[in-house]
Amino acid sequence: MISNTRVLFSLILLSLSTIQVLSADSNSSNPYILSCGSSKGGTDSDGRKWSSDSQFISGNSTTAKAQYQDPSLPSEIPYMSARIFSSSCSFKFSVSPKQRHWLRLHFYPSSYNNLDKSNSYFDVTANGFTLLKNFSASITAQALTQAYIVKEFSLIPIESGNLNITFTPSSSHNNSYAFVNGIEVIPMPELFQTANLVGFNDKTIDVQSSTLQTMFRLNVGGQYVGPANDSAGLSRTWYDDSPYLFGAAFGVTSQAEKNVTIQYSKNVSDSFAPVDVYKTARSMGPDSKVNSNYNLTWVFQVDANFTYVVRFHFCELYLTKVNQRVFDIYVNNQTAQQDADVIIWAGKIGVPVYKDYAAYVKDQTGDDELWVALHPTVSMKPQYYDAILNGLEIFKINDTRGNLGGLNPVPSQMLQDAEAAAAGANDPTPRAAGSKNKGLVIGGVTGGAAGVVVAAAVCFFVYHRKKKSHESGAGAWLPLYGTSTTITSRKSGTNSGSTSHVSSLAAGLCRHFSLSEIKHGTKNFDESEVIGVGGFGKVYKGLIDGSTKVAIKRSNPSSEQGVNEFQTEIEMLSKLRHRHLVSLIGYCEEDGEMILVYDYMANGTLREHLYEHDKPPLSWKQRLEICIGAARGLHYLHTGARYTIIHRDVKTTNILLDENWVAKVSDFGLSKTGPNLQQTHVSTMVKGSFGYLDPEYFRRQQLTEKSDVYSFGVVLFEVLCARPALNATLPKEQVSLADWALHCRKRGTLHEIIDPRLKETLMNPECLKKFTETAEKCLSDHGLERPSMGDVLWNLEFALQLLGHPGEESVVTEVKANDAYAVQNAAVAIEEESSTAGVPVDGLTNSTVVFSQFMNQQGR
Structure with missing residues (x-):
């Protein structure tokens, strides 16, 4: 009897909980977060709960599981399950008739029920508005080199209170089908009013009555802010803005001081943007002469023949008076706002404001871009010639037909070649677009004569830019990016006419040496000329052209290994030129040899000046300056090119010193192109050097630029303590320098392991404190807690001045x-x-x- 009572009581509780769930789902004030094709939903990696979509679907559909989970997926929920449609089918939601809603659609193009993902083309409509038209998630993911796609829309209030989202397979493709992995319907406040149309004095766009698509949402000058950290429960994602910056001078980033509190006003609440967006900013820098001659500029790829709303988020973090910082705002080379003064708009420091401007992008040149630029208003004679921006959002507005659908992106020819090469390699491991080793090549081409010379070799690949923004006087650099093509695998014993491992793009940007030139310059690889040995092979001191000193790195000719490192080194360094990166002069690939030729670094590696050599010790100031130089080189790799480049093997033997003791980062054989704005990391096999490896990267096989930051933190302690990163002869707790240094710092005994030779030189205690604090932060166990390389550089320069x-x-x-x-x-x-x-x-x-x-x- 007791048992039956318990069963009955449990059934009652279950029924009540079911009723509560159903009522919550039908309550229009609550969001719908659905894992499509899942029978019971689940919780994602951010702790967000997703429900099954089964009670909201109307029409014929099937469910499926993805056959392969790409390592770069942020979570199994909602991407590993999908709902498949072979004919038109709708989701129906009860929503508030007086409220806007965010609609997010999640797509993971994979193999479902043996369907070919390349056959999936479909339309998505919502209550009369076309959101996606002839959309291919597979093509989009391939073009953007990512595994999954998220499309976000802001829907106008629906008078009936019934939101219908319809998926319709395209009739123009045979065997086409539609699918979706996740759907979010999030109630949102009214964040839109009207926006002035740039180029017209008295014309405005009624954004409030439009349906919008989010194209870009950037935390300018700050880091990635995920859905779990967004404000007002809106679950938005804010990305780093640096990949969109255009020009050689990308400004400086800053963060609010501890005594500055972000204070929302009655006009701007946290619904517009979270505190993390307003407390960081990008400005132009301290030099008024420099700032007067360039624009702080961002460039975005968009769909032509649509109107866009560009929302600027501002919050003054340092200045308190009117006319201290005044600037003009340009959108698509037209003046959107003159004499912008954040203090006038906000009233005081720390108060967020936003400004909306609309621009129509017409398809004229086939180069569909939206430019945003800031420039000091010289005519106002402000105290500082500078500009500031904290956040930036770009929204597409539906056209007169209620359409938001644009064309599918076209993958670059080099990307398609790489895909074809990969497909022909008989790799048994399935790969999705986001996880392939695309080998993106990033670089800059300067204006003037150098640009003309380079363009002659790479004009087919150059990404053509529009004219510079209004009043821009600085020499601009053109981002050159794409994917290199691996022509064939290495074959020993091939002659000089054999197929090259180097793409034609890279080959056109550096010198090709004959094997006879290399042998002559190294005295036929005389052992007396060896100046180093690494994983790739021996490094020789040599001469080219009779008098120019070079370093010649030769792969072991009897080994089949090193092809990828050889190719990556050329692809990367042939495009990058920076004072603190070692310069690649050329290469030789002949008779089975793989040889690289670099500038000669007279003072060798940083390590040999720290320990295990008889060379005179470096002073503390020298060590600081070398660390600053290396940090500059790494900072350029992370932020100075169109896409992030992660070195992946930062260590003291890969920091070289020229005759003037200028530090140069070297050895790019393991380098990887970093994540794009839709990703937080790159999933890849763990490579690097033990003792310097980021533990988070080692555990999760997820690579970010913060992995370089961790390795550089080890380098900083190595410079301070003059001992190897790993020393197996020491007691167990002291083997790892990183672990031991952190342990000593925590106990307050770090001074005991500092290089004794430094104690004989004057070391400012404040300088040492700033240096060790920086190194400690670099070694944080979690990447998000580590500083950016720009912040590391800031701290090291500050430490030098404290000295x-x-x-x-x-x-x-x-x-x-x-x-x-x-x-x-x-x-x-x-x-x-x-x-x-x-x-x-x-x-x-x-x-x-x-x-x-x-x-x-x-x-x-």
């Missing part, structure tokens, strides 16, 4: 202590000069400079 100069007070005291803006700008002005520009750059020892400046504004 001061013998017989003088620290130059930091030259800055007024109460001028936070001046201190911030002086501290974060980062020199990013080009090694090809031919313009001398002052060294760090110049005491007349508070911090390093943008000494060279030519293209890199």
Whole structure:
């Protein structure tokens, strides 16, 4: 009897809970978060709960599981299950008739029920609005080199209170089908009103009565903000803006001081953007002369023949008075706003404001871009010639037919070649678009004569840009990007006429040496000329053209290994030119040999000046300057090109020193192109050097630029302590330098393991504190807790200034202590000069400079 009572009681509870769930789903004030094709839903990696979609579907459909889980998927939920439609089918939701809603559609193009993902073309409509037209998730994912796609829309209030989302397979493709993995319907406040149409004095766009598609949402000057950290429960994603920056001078980033609190107003609530967006910013830098001659510019690929709303988020973090920072805003080379002064708009520091402007993008050249630029208003004679931006959103507005659907993107020819090569390699492991080793090549082509020479070799691949924005006077650099083509696998014993491992693009940008030239320059690979040995092979000191000293790295000719490293090194370094990156002169690929030729670094590696050699010890100031130089090189890799480049093998043997002790980062054989804006990481096999490996990367096989930051943190402690990253002869707890240094710092005994030779030199305690704090933050176990390489650079430069100069007070005291803006700008002005520009750059020892400046504004 008791047992039956318990059963009955359990059934009652189950019924009540079911009723509560159903009522919650039907309550229009609650969001719908559905894992499509799943029978019971689940929880994603952010802790968000997804429900089954079964009670909302109307029409014939089937469910399926993806046959392969791409490693770059953020979560199994909702992407590993899908709902498949072979004919038109709808989802029906009860929503508030007076409220806008975010609609997010999640797609993971994979193999479902043995269906060919390339056959999936379909339309998506919502209550009369066409959201997607002839959409191919497979083509889109391939073109964007990512595994999954999220499409976000802002739907106008629906008077009936019934939201119908219909998926219809395209009739123009045989065997076409539609699918969806996840659907979110999120109630949102009314965030849109009207926007001035740029180029017209009195014309506005009624955004409030339009359905919108989110094209870009950027945390300008800040880091990725995921759905779990968005405000007001809106679950938006905010991406880093740096990949969209255009031009050699990309400004400086800053963060609100601890005493600045973000204060929302009655006009701007946290529904517009979270605190994390408003407390970081990108500005132009401290040099008024430089700022007057360039625009801080972002460039975006969009669909032609649509109107776009560009929303600018502003929050002044340092200045407090009117006319201290005044600037003009340009959208698509037209003036959107003159004399913008955030303090006038906001009233005081720390108060967010936003401004909306609309622009129509017409299909004229086939190069469908939307440009956004900021420039100081010189005519107003502000105290600082500068501009600031905290966040940026771009929304597409439906056209007069209620359509938002654009064309599917076209994958680049090089990407298609790489896909074909990969398909012919008989690789048994299934791969999705987001996880392939595409080998993206990033670089910059400067203007003037250098650009003409390079263009002659690569004109087919150059990404043609529009004219520079209004009043831009700085020499711009053109991003050159795509995927390299692996022609064939290596075959030993091939002659000089055999198929090359180097793409025609890279081959056109660096010199090809004959094997006889290499042998002559190295005295036929004489052992007396060997200056180093690495995983790739031996490194020889040599001469080319009779007198030019070079370093020649030769692969072991009897080995089949090293092809990827050889190819990657050429593909990367042939496009990158920077004072703190080692320069690749050329290569030789003949008679089974793979040889690389570099500039000769007279002072060898950083490691040999720290320990295990008899060379004179480096002073503390020398060590600081070398670390700053290496940080600059890595910072350029992470942010200075169109896409992030992750080095993946940062260590003291890969930091070389020239005759003037200038540090140069070397060895790009393991480098990878970083994640794009739709991804947080790159999933890849773990490679690197033990002792320097990011533990998070090692555990999860998810690579980010923060993996380089961790490795650089080990380098910093190696520089301070003058001992290897791993030393198996020491007691167990001391084997790993990273672990031991953190342990000693926590106990307050770090001074005991500092290089004894440094104790004989003057070390400013504040300088040492800033240095060790920076190294410790780099070694945080979780990547999100580590600083960016730009922040690391900022701290190291600050540490150098704290060191001061013998017989003088620290130059930091030259800055007024109460001028936070001046201190911030002086501290974060980062020199990013080009090694090809031919313009001398002052060294760090110049005491007349508070911090390093943008000494060279030519293209890199």
